[in-house]
Amino acid sequence: MPEHYEQILEIVAENPGCTVDDIEDLVADHSSTDTDIPALLSEAVSNDDLLEFDDQYWVMRTGKYRFDRYDHPET
DSSP, rough: OOOHHHHHHHHHSSSSBHHHHHHHHHHHEEEEEEOOOOOOHHHHHHHHEEEEEEEEEEESSGGOOOOOEEEEEEE
16 A cells, blocks of 8 residues: 555544544644545545544554554544
8 A cells, every 4th residue: 555545544543533634734744745635535435444424534443453552532
């Protein structure tokens, strides 16, 4: 998978329930501003790596993103 795709998954895993604007800000903080964030999010949702609901995103808790690594009590 492309580096930016993995970065999006990491950001969403660390910030459950974030919006596109939140994700764009967080990606900019990681100095990757030339990425088409909405397209990557759409691809991740299509690949069942992310869940989108009410304009918010959550990572699917499988594999590397299982609960014991990113344990957020509010999710």
